[in-house]
Amino acid sequence: MRAGVIGAGAWGTALAQLLASDGQQVMLWALEADVVDAINASHQNPLYLANIPLSPSIHATGSMSDLSACEMLLVVSPAQHLRAVVAQAPTGVPLVLCSKGIEAGSSLLMSEVAAQAQPESPIAVLSGPTFAHEVAKGLPTAVTLACEDKALGQRLAARIARPSFRPYLSDDVIGAEIGGAVKNVLAIACGVAEGAGLGLNARAALISRGFAEMTRFGLARGARAETLGGLSGLGDLVLTCSSTNSRNFSLGKGLGEGAHAAELLSNRRTVAEGAHTAPVLRDAARAAGVEMPVVEAVCALLADAAPLADVIDALLARPLRPE
Numbered sequence: 210m211r212a213g214v215i216g217a218g219a220w221g222t223a224l225a226q227l228l229a230s231d232g233q234q235v236m237l238w239a240l241e242a243d244v245v246d247a248i249n250a251s252h253q254n255p256l257y258l259a260n261i262p263l264s265p266s267i268h269a270t271g272s273m274s275d276l277s278a279c280e281m282l283l284v285v286s287p288a289q290h291l292r293a294v295v296a297q298a299p300t301g302v303p304l305v306l307c308s309k310g311i312e313a314g315s316s317l318l319m320s321e322v323a324a325q326a327q328p329e330s331p332i333a334v335l336s337g338p339t340f341a342h343e344v345a346k347g348l349p350t351a352v353t354l355a356c357e358d359k360a361l362g363q364r365l366a367a368r369i370a371r372p373s374f375r376p377y378l379s380d381d382v383i384g385a386e387i388g389g390a391v392k393n394v395l396a397i398a399c400g401v402a403e404g405a406g407l408g409l410n411a412r413a414a415l416i417s418r419g420f421a422e423m424t425r426f427g428l429a430r431g432a433r434a435e436t437l438g439g440l441s442g443l444g445d446l447v448l449t450c451s452s453t454n455s456r457n458f459s460l461g462k463g464l465g466e467g468a469h470a471a472e473l474l475s476n477r478r479t480v481a482e483g484a485h486t487a488p489v490l491r492d493a494a495r496a497a498g499v500e501m502p503v504v505e506a507v508c509a510l511l512a513d514a515a516p517l518a519d520v521i522d523a524l525l526a527r528p529l530r531p532e
């Protein structure tokens with residue numbers, strides 16, 4: 210199964226490196242011409258994955274038609290660009306969606322967006338606790354690979370697995386996607402707690418109560434509880450809420466230190482998906498009658514709608530209730 214990767218940010222480049230780690234040829238589509246040139250000329254992606262020497266069996270291209278011979282395409286564009294990018298991809302090839310987010314405007318998950326953009330293409334989702342730099346270095350990592358077609362899921366898992374990269378199969382595509390999308394918003398909240406010096410008890414409370422929000426929302430959207438408690442849900446939540454290696458956590462830390470969202474988000478090249486997902490998630494949750502107070506708090510801070518102290522006070526003053 211010849212592999213292609215669409216999107217040469219940190220995660221797309223790391224996944225290309227993973228697939229090429231046994232010497233197989235990988236075609237990597239990049240938006241930026243200078244990224245294509247750097248990968249082909251010097252086997253580096255200094256813009257998005259600095260200081261990682263890349264395999265010479267990765268070939269970068271700016272032309273989607275170069276992916277037409279691929280039998281599997283990993284899609285790794287930011288969530289808000291996924292529709293436009295997937296629409297240009299070759300038709301009928303299995304798409305493994307690796308982006309984490311919910312589309313603004315439509316409130317659709319990435320599998321729903323891809324199904325509209327490429328109705329003929331089978332779809333799978335790869336999600337889990339995966340910092341790109343660690344995967345690119347070959348450090349041990351486990352992910353959820355979700356696909357409704359179990360036979361296709363098994364073929365894709367066999368193609369993607371490596372000695373230090375273990376996909377665990379699931380047929381709960383929606384559950385795998387909701388975990389990845391929601392944890393990005395909760396990571397912003399944990400970053401705020403870090404930046405504001407609220408302590409580790411507060412972080413643990415946000416992870417636990419945030420997971421309760423993820424579960425309520427996921428169940429309302431048809432996800433299964435065991436998926437949300439697995440690698441793509443709780444696993445990724447714990448990772449992303451624990452480290453400034455997370456762009457979402459770092460964004461939250463800046464907010465907690467008193468910076469405004471607009472200044473933190475302006476001119477950034479890398480994506481903090483939670484900032485885009487938060488208002489979409491809040492609106493979808495409200496429409497479904499699902500309470501998500503931590504997500505609401507993150508939205509208030511991102512929109513600069515209330516001072517940090519007021520947002521924290523409002524969370525702490527919520528009515529006491531059973532866990």
Ligand SMILES: NC(=O)c1ccc[n+]([C@@H]2O[C@H](COP(=O)([O-])OP(=O)(O)OC[C@H]3O[C@@H](n4cnc5c(N)ncnc54)[C@H](O)[C@@H]3O)[C@@H](O)[C@H]2O)c1
Pocket residue numbers: 216217218219220221222239240241257285286287288290294307308309310339340341342478479480481482
């Ligand atoms: N970085 C990670 O560790 C990691 C891990 C797992 C999942 N993800 C997910 O992967 C997705 C991509 O993140 P990343 O970290 O690889 O990106 P990144 O932040 O490293 O790079 C930004 C990417 O956005 C692309 N981009 C910018 N404008 C675009 C446009 N108009 N159309 C298409 N693409 C455009 C750039 O080409 C680049 O590939 C996100 O959904 C993210 O949540 C990231």
Ligand SMILES: O=P(O)(O)OC[C@H](O)CO
Pocket residue numbers: 309337338339340341393396445448449454455456457458480481482
């Ligand atoms: O850097 P973040 O916050 O986008 O997180 C990266 C990955 O999603 C972690 O699994």
